[in-house]
Amino acid sequence: MARVAAKDLVKRFGKVLAVDHVNFEARDGEFLVLLGPSGCGKTTTLRMIAGLETPDEGEIYIGEKLVNDLPPKDRDVAMVFQNYALYPHMKVYDNIAFPLRVRKVPKDEIDQRVREVAKLLRIEDLLDRYPRQLSGGQQQRVALGRALVRKPQVFLMDEPLSNLDAKLRVYMRAELKRLQRELGITTIYVTHDQAEAMTMADRVAVMNEGKIMQLAEPAELYYKPANTFVAGFIGAPAMNFIEASLVKRDGEYVLDTGVFKVPLPKDFVQFIEEAGAPSEVILGIRPEHIEISREKTPEGFEVEVFVTEPLGSETIIDFRHGDAIVKAKYPGLFEARHGDKVWVRFKMKEAHIFDKKTGKAIV
Ligand SMILES: Nc1ncnc2c1ncn2[C@@H]1O[C@H](COP(=O)(O)OP(=O)(O)OP(=O)(O)O)[C@@H](O)[C@H]1O
Ligand SMILES: [Mg+2]
Known part of the structure; x- marks a missing residue:
């Protein structure tokens, strides 16, 4: 468990200013959501925290440690990617077990934990299949399982429920939130779905064009939006x-x-x-x-x-x-x-x- 802080983060891709002086702190054990429209810099921000992208400016802290120069594997974060990124040659079971095998967890414990998350994610029947034999929503849950099976300091999740049908998504929102509370693992969760952000988050950072427009608890975003962007983004139908x-x-x-x-x-x-x-x-x-x-x-x-x-x-x-x-x-x-x-x-x-x-x- 640890806090995660972003201080004045900047990331450019050529002429595109993808992340523009972003500041936030996810408190220890907090569920912080980055919410915003497509292209506003959510994934880029998350990838910098994971260590998959190098910031042009600014600092990232996990716990009290400055991690800018730490490789991803030493940051003790588990990330769920927007595009699943499963190992195609491994069965579902092995995909989920992989992070534990790398960490030399005993076999019995691996088996127990893989089955636990598979149950939670409702994919117990799929453990023997290869990723190519799964639907998009099933693959997405396997990717989630691979992150949840570990107990890292920080979870980073990039639209992990986007491919699920409405009913399953509502179920998973509640289960993920419950699990996160139980484990108390600091989580940064990316979505462009305001309802998802409002129901899951302790606090939400609303982003637009690389900037944070407002960072507040869900109720405050609804009752006291700081500007027309946040006011129009939160609530359905819109203000x-x-x-x-x-x-x-x-x-x-x-x-x-x-x-x-x-x-x-x-x-x-x-x-x-x-x-x-x-x-x-x-x-x-x-x-x-x-x-x-x-x-x-x-x-x-x-x-x-x-x-x-x-x-x-x-x-x-x-x-x-x-x-x-x-x-x-x-x-x-x-x-x-x-x-x-x-x-x-x-x-x-x-x-x-x-x-x-x-x-x-x-x-
Ligand atoms: N590798 C890259 N090379 C060039 N431009 C990039 C690269 N990655 C992202 N961008 C640009 O940076 C901006 C932010 O992209 P990012 O992927 O962070 O957005 P996002 O908020 O995650 O959007 P979405 O909701 O569509 O996933 C976009 O304008 C995007 O086109
Ligand atoms: Mg994205």
């Missing part, structure tokens, strides 16, 4: 963004979207002024914070339904707001047709205001 202007009137701020004007809650005033009271802002409102009804509501305004998506336990209603389409989430079934008029109310206490120029959160 709605509406351009608006801010005007001060009688000591409070009024938000004008061009379609409706609404006074902002009193406690917003201080934050708006601390941010220099920008006149051009972006209103961020999550679909679950828009109330929708067939009858006229005080503080509400009338809109036209564009399309509805009934999802069973809830309905997503897309409506027109000026030129934009805004999504609202209704708990339960809401039947409406294209062109129907309905009333919506934005719960402004739950709203986020971002500076249009910088994208930074004001409230």
Whole structure:
């Protein structure tokens, strides 16, 4: 067990700045997720920690030790790769047993541990097969098994569940998380799936274009996103963004979207002024914070339904707001047709205001 720290990590591939001054610390025993869109530098960051890629700048610590010049085999990390990388000439059993054989673990213990992880991963029936005889999702679980069979100081996992069907993925998320807790092994886990990050992580580092946009606990990312990127990346359906202007009137701020004007809650005033009271802002409102009804509501305004998506336990209603389409989430079934008029109310206490120029959160 050990903490893992990245200090000002930089990695370039020719002209591509893949990792741009990344800083984080995974605490001892923590489950830290690196979350971000394709190409944002997640794998590159993980490979530098594993020692498979050399940073151009910066430092990596495992425990108290600076490991920049330590070869991968001396870092005591187990990595699950995005593309499995199994030994094709070895059966599943031997693929999983391999890291233990290298470490001269007694045969009986190897057998016990291989069978344990195979059970956990639901691949007990596949131990006699070769990798080429497995589906993508099965190969992925074997790769995971090869990492889990060891008890290293650190687990590094790169999208280890991406090829599993929805049901198996949900099962594996819970099992992996449970196992990690039990073993207390510091884990850095890469994914581009926000739901996976939110359910598994102690803390999440949201990355974009090689940089960390925010590092926080899941709830904080949802309730207090630091900028429009994080706000739009966390939550499904995504937060709605509406351009608006801010005007001060009688000591409070009024938000004008061009379609409706609404006074902002009193406690917003201080934050708006601390941010220099920008006149051009972006209103961020999550679909679950828009109330929708067939009858006229005080503080509400009338809109036209564009399309509805009934999802069973809830309905997503897309409506027109000026030129934009805004999504609202209704708990339960809401039947409406294209062109129907309905009333919506934005719960402004739950709203986020971002500076249009910088994208930074004001409230
Ligand atoms: N060996 C390489 N040579 C050149 N460019 C590379 C190399 N490896 C990665 N890159 C580039 O560096 C950037 C970051 O890549 P990286 O693989 O870290 O992204 P990622 O966040 O893991 O994406 P994904 O979710 O698609 O796996 C990308 O622009 C990628 O094209
Ligand atoms: Mg990757």
